[in-house]
Amino acid sequence: MREDSSDAADDFGAILAAALESDSEEDIAVLDSKRVRMCKEEENAKTDESQSSASLGFSESNSDISKDKACSHHGEFMKGLCVVCGEMHPMPSSGVAFRYIHPDLMLANSEIDQRRARDTEKLLSQKKLYLILDLDHTLLNSTPLSLMTHEEYLKAREDSLQDVSKGSLFVLPHMHIATKLRPFVRTFLEEASAMFEMYIYTMGARPYALEMANLLDPDKKYFDARVISRDDGTQRHQKGLDVILGEESAVLVLDDTENAWTKHKDNLILMERYHYFSSSCRQFGFTCKSHSQLEHDESKPDGALATAISVLNQLHSTFFAVFEAEPSVADVRQVLKSLQKGILKGCRLVFSRVFPTKFPVESHPVWRMAEQLGATCSERMEQTVTHVVAMDAGTGKSRWAVKEKKFLVNPGWVEACYYGWKRQPEDRFHLACLLSGFYYEGIGTLSGAGPVGKSSCDGADPNVDVPASPLVR
Amino acid sequence: MFFHIVLERNMQLHPRYFGRNLRDHLVTKLMKDVEGTCSGRHGFVVAITGIESVGKGLIRDGTGFVTFPVKYQCIVFRPFKGEILEAVVTMVNKMGFFAEAGPVQMFVSNHLIPDDMEFQSGDVPNYTTSDGSVKIQKDSEVRLKIIGTRVDATEIFCIGTIKDDFLGVINDPATI
Numbered sequence: 001m002r003e004d005s006s007d008a009a010d011d012f013g014a015i016l017a018a019a020l021e022s023d024s025e026e027d028i029a030v031l032d033s034k035r036v037r038m039c040k041e042e043e044n045a046k047t048d049e050s051q052s053s054a055s056l057g058f059s060e061s062n063s064d065i066s067k068d069k070a071c072s073h074h075g076e077f078m079k080g081l082c083v084v085c086g087e088m089h090p091m092p093s094s095g096v097a098f099r100y101i102h103p104d105l106m107l108a109n110s111e112i113d114q115r116r117a118r119d120t121e122k123l124l125s126q127k128k129l130y131l132i133l134d135l136d137h138t139l140l141n142s143t144p145l146s147l148m149t150h151e152e153y154l155k156a157r158e159d160s161l162q163d164v165s166k167g168s169l170f171v172l173p174h175m176h177i178a179t180k181l182r183p184f185v186r187t188f189l190e191e192a193s194a195m196f197e198m199y200i201y202t203m204g205a206r207p208y209a210l211e212m213a214n215l216l217d218p219d220k221k222y223f224d225a226r227v228i229s230r231d232d233g234t235q236r237h238q239k240g241l242d243v244i245l246g247e248e249s250a251v252l253v254l255d256d257t258e259n260a261w262t263k264h265k266d267n268l269i270l271m272e273r274y275h276y277f278s279s280s281c282r283q284f285g286f287t288c289k290s291h292s293q294l295e296h297d298e299s300k301p302d303g304a305l306a307t308a309i310s311v312l313n314q315l316h317s318t319f320f321a322v323f324e325a326e327p328s329v330a331d332v333r334q335v336l337k338s339l340q341k342g343i344l345k346g347c348r349l350v351f352s353r354v355f356p357t358k359f360p361v362e363s364h365p366v367w368r369m370a371e372q373l374g375a376t377c378s379e380r381m382e383q384t385v386t387h388v389v390a391m392d393a394g395t396g397k398s399r400w401a402v403k404e405k406k407f408l409v410n411p412g413w414v415e416a417c418y419y420g421w422k423r424q425p426e427d428r429f430h431l432a433c434l435l436s437g438f439y440y441e442g443i444g445t446l447s448g449a450g451p452v453g454k455s456s457c458d459g460a461d462p463n464v465d466v467p468a469s470p471l472v473r
Numbered sequence: 474m475f476f477h478i479v480l481e482r483n484m485q486l487h488p489r490y491f492g493r494n495l496r497d498h499l500v501t502k503l504m505k506d507v508e509g510t511c512s513g514r515h516g517f518v519v520a521i522t523g524i525e526s527v528g529k530g531l532i533r534d535g536t537g538f539v540t541f542p543v544k545y546q547c548i549v550f551r552p553f554k555g556e557i558l559e560a561v562v563t564m565v566n567k568m569g570f571f572a573e574a575g576p577v578q579m580f581v582s583n584h585l586i587p588d589d590m591e592f593q594s595g596d597v598p599n600y601t602t603s604d605g606s607v608k609i610q611k612d613s614e615v616r617l618k619i620i621g622t623r624v625d626a627t628e629i630f631c632i633g634t635i636k637d638d639f640l641g642v643i644n645d646p647a648t649i
Contacts, residue, residue, distance in 0.1 A: 076568070076582060076584070078580045078582070078630075078632065079623050081621045081622075081623050081632045082621070082632070083568075083580065083582030083584060083632055084584045085620065085621065086554065086619070086621020086622075086631075086632040087621060088623060101566060101568060102566070105568060219596075224594055224598070225566055
C-alpha cells in the first residue's frame, strides 16, 4: 500500500510536469500575471512533490531494515496505519479488531494486554469493576411488529419516543420492532453505574444495539461508546471478553444464555429470561401465556433485575474487601463462585426420576446447577440426605423422603434457588404442583407471575399449558 | 496541499442535450461528476476552474451516447506526510480523536497528544490539561502535523500528531 502511495506521488509529479508543458504551449487569453503565479505554484508543488516522494521512498527502505526494531511500539492500528509513527504495516496476525470503538481500529495483543492492565488499575482505583450486560431477555424484550398480531392492544399503550426516560414500552416503526424494557431496569442501571463500568454486549445487529442503548440510556450516562454487537465479536455465535479492555478477573457478565459464554462461564451471572411478548415465548418453544397476555408484568421490587443488583452489590463489596487486603489475589470470579457456593451449603440432594435412565448425571443441568450452588449431589439414599428432588411422588425415594421427613421438592426448586440467589422455601415446590402440571410454580411466584403460569398450584387450571423448560426436558 | 492542475475525463452525454447548449451541459455535468470526488492519485477535486479543451465526440454503438474527451483545470487537495494542517475535531474517544480538514479524515492517537492532557469521558468526551486551560472536544479546531497517510482509490486517511511545538488547539468552541 505504501508503494501505491509513492507510485501515486510519482505519477502526480509526472502529470504536473506535463501540465506545465501544456500550459506553456497553450495560447489562452489569461492574464499574464495570473499565469505566472500559477506556474510558480505548480513548480513549487512539483518540488514539494518530488521531495515528499523521495522521503516516502526513504522511509520505505528504512523501515524494511529496522522493521523489527522500530515496530516494538506498533500495537495500535487505524486503517492499517500505526497510530504512533504513521507507517503502514501489515496487520499483525495476533490482533483483535475493536470495531465497536472504531470500525477501522485494530490492536495487537501486546498492546491489548498493556491497555487492559492500565485501564483495570485505573478503574479499580475508582472502586469500580466491569459489567457486561446482555440486551434481549435480560434487560428488555423485543419483538418484530409482524409477530405482534395478537397484541395489537399493546400498541395503544406505547410510550412516547419523545421522552424515552419515562416509558418502558416502545414501538419503533423504523426498526419494525416493539420493545419492552424489563421492570426495574432504570433503577438497576442507575445503581450499577456507581459500582461498574458498563458495556452492552448483544447478539443483535449494530443498529439495533445502538437503538436499544438509546432507549436504556437516553442521556448517554452509562454506556458511552461501549456498545458491542454481534458484528464486533471475534467468533460467530459466541460472546467473548477478548474485545473488552479490562482484565478478566474484574469482569462480571449478566446474560440469559450460558452457551454464548463458553469460554467465560466463571464470569457469568445467569439471568432468568424475560419474556414479555408472546412471540418471544413461542420462539423458545413455550406455549404458555406471556406477561403481555397475562397483563401482569414482572414484579419490580423482587424481579430478576432487583435480585441481580443485590447480588452485584454483594459481589462488589466482597471483592473490594479482598482487594484492599491483598490486591494481587482479588478475582471477581472467585468471589462469584464462593457466593454461589454458599446458597445451598450443607444440603445433600438425591434425585429421583429427574434424569433419564443411563444419562450421565454429572452433566445434567439440574445436577450442575445444584453443585454450583454448593449442594452435594448423590444417587444413593442416606441418612445425611436433606432433600429429595423428584418428578413423581410415587417413587421409592419420594416415599422414603415422606417417611423420613426429608424435604421433597420438584426440580424447579433448584432452579429457583439458582436464579433467586437464595435458598427458596421448600414448601412452595412440593410435588403436588407437578400433578397439576406445574413444574415451576416456584419461579412463577418468585417473579410475580412469570411466563410459566399463575403461581398457586391449588386450584390451578390444569388446561393451562405449561412450558417444557429446556432444563428439565 | 492544494494544486492547480489539468485533468482529463471522458464525458458521456445523452443525445437529448445536443444543440446550442451542448458545451454548457457538458460543463455542468462535469462539475457534478467530478467536484468533491477523490482519486488516490490526485487527491480531492475541490473545484473546476476552467475548461482547457473539449475533444471530438464519438458516438457509442448501441446506446447513442456520445463520448467527449474533456480537459479541465481544477484545484485538488492532497495531504502529504510532514504537512501541517488545520482541522476540526469530529469525534473524541479514549483512543484519541478524529478530525477532518475538508474531505480528509485524520486520526490523532492519545500517544501523540501531549502527556499533560488527560481523557475525560462523559457527556462531551474530551482531552484536557490538568489545569483545565486547554481542552480538545468535538468541534475544537486544532493544528496538527501529518505523520502518515493511507491513499486508497477513493479515500485518503491520515495519522496526525499534536505533540510538537506550535501544534494543538487553535480555537476552542467552549470559549467562544
